[in-house]
Amino acid sequence: MEDKLIVQHNFLYSSGRQKAQSSEHYFPDHALGIMLSGESQYFSNDGTFSMNEGAVCLMRRNQLFKKFKKAGPNGEPPSLISIFLDQDALNRYAMENDIPKQNVYKGEAMIDLTGNQFLRAFFESLMPYINQPNKFSSKIAELKTYEAIELLLQADDAFQYFLFDFHEPHKIDLETYMNHHYKYNIPLSSFAKLTGRSLSTFKRDFSKIFDTTPEKWLQQKRLEQAHYLISKRKQRPSDVYLEVGFENLSHFSFTFKKLFGLTPSELQNS
Numbered sequence: 357m358e359d360k361l362i363v364q365h366n367f368l369y370s371s372g373r374q375k376a377q378s379s380e381h382y383f384p385d386h387a388l389g390i391m392l393s394g395e396s397q398y399f400s401n402d403g404t405f406s407m408n409e410g411a412v413c414l415m416r417r418n419q420l421f422k423k424f425k426k427a428g429p430n431g432e433p434p435s436l437i438s439i440f441l442d443q444d445a446l447n448r449y450a451m452e453n454d455i456p457k458q459n460v461y462k463g464e465a466m467i468d469l470t471g472n473q474f475l476r477a478f479f480e481s482l483m484p485y486i487n488q489p490n491k492f493s494s495k496i497a498e499l500k501t502y503e504a505i506e507l508l509l510q511a512d513d514a515f516q517y518f519l520f521d522f523h524e525p526h527k528i529d530l531e532t533y534m535n536h537h538y539k540y541n542i543p544l545s546s547f548a549k550l551t552g553r554s555l556s557t558f559k560r561d562f563s564k565i566f567d568t569t570p571e572k573w574l575q576q577k578r579l580e581q582a583h584y585l586i587s588k589r590k591q592r593p594s595d596v597y598l599e600v601g602f603e604n605l606s607h608f609s610f611t612f613k614k615l616f617g618l619t620p621s622e623l624q625n626s
Contacts, residue, residue, distance in 0.1 A: 360435075364489050365497035366442060367482070371435035378424050378598045382542045384549070386441040386519065387415040388469075388504055390479040394434025396425040398466065401536055405466040407436075412475050414508065416465040416518070417443075418525055418550060420540045422599075437479055437486075443522060445501050450520050461521040463514070474507050527552035531565050538577045541601040544570055578602065579615050586623050593620035 360371040366385075372394070391407040398405045398415075399422040407413055409428055415421075425434040449455070469475055482500070485492040508515045533551050547570070548558035562570045578600040585591045585599070597608040597620075613619045618626070 362486065362489050364485070364492040365494055366440045366445070366501060367485075367492065367497060368438045368440070369435070369486050369489075370438075372425060372433055377426070377434075378422070380541050380601075381421045381423055382540070382546045382550075383415055383417055383419045383421070384546075385443065386417045386446075387438050388441065388475075388508070389413055389415070389436050389438035390476070392435040392437060393432040394425060394428045396423060396434060396436070398423055400465065402465060405468075410470065410476075412469040412472060412479070414467045414469055414515075414518070416461070419465050420537060420542065420550070422540070437482055439501065439504055441501065441505065441519065445498075446505070446519055447522065449502060449505050455516065455520055457522065458517050458520045460523050461517050463518065467518075469511065472507075472511055474510070475504075478504060478507055525550055525552045530558075530561050534562075534566075534573075538574055539581070539599065539601045541603060574601070575611060576615070579612055582608070582612065582620065583616060583623065586620055590624075593624060596620070 360369070362369040371392075389407075389412070391409055391411045391413075393409050395409070396407045398407075400420060405413070409432075427433055450457075478500075505519065508519065528551050530551050530553075534547070537547075537550075544558065545555050548555045551558060553561065559570060562573070566573050568576075582593075582596045582600045582602075585596045586593060593609070594605060597605050602608040609619050609621070612623075616623070
């Protein structure tokens with residue numbers, strides 16, 4: 357089964373293959389989604405969050421996740437619908453409804469809303485647009501976005517803090533953050549934003565701290581972790597390369613041999 361991806365405005369429908377797939381995600385905006393079929397697991401430094409068929413979840417913006425999705429127990433491929441609540445839409449809603457600026461949100465990054473029947477009905481109303489995406493106009497997208505915000509606010513007053521905290525990430529300790537998040541294969545611009553810096557400031561601060569470029573440091577760090585996982589934890593190279601932040605197994609093997617003098621498979625069999 358081929359992947360199917362439909363993006364209309366700030367809405368996404370995704371249906372994948374039956375086999376298991378691993379990927380990484382950076383969410384710059386809040387995401388509200390439902391798992392239509394199959395299963396997904398989200399891994400972050402804060403823990404693991406699982407979504408089975410029918411699960412509804414709200415994800416906090418500015419989060420890094422490793423995602424593992426697979427077919428459901430009856431072999432149905434993983435598929436989901438998501439709506440992204442961007443800062444412009446939330447700012448407009450706040451102004452139109454006189455919602456004051458909120459303090460910094462410090463709660464959970466992923467919230468299970470599976471039991472909310474109104475949100476489930478909301479996603480049901482989106483199903484006809486999967487086969488007729490041309491009917492999903494910008495005006496309908498705007499109305500549906502406002503409907504999702506209303507339903508969340510009705511579900512719990514605490515979502516006002518979640519949705520309308522417009523603070524951007526502040527400048528944080530770069531060394532600590534990178535040592536905890538180097539396995540995430542995201543653009544440098546995303547690392548810069550998450551650490552409260554412009555891209556140029558991020559590169560300059562990085563060079564001062566690590567005495568090398570971010571690209572070189574990330575590759576070295578990931579390869580060293582891969583060497584440890586293969587030699588000490590006896591993990592397979594085919595499992596390791598994605599875990600440490602590489603996209604391609606052949607590129608991983610090439611750079612690994614260049615650094616250590618042998619391929620990951622040769623290390624595994626040594």
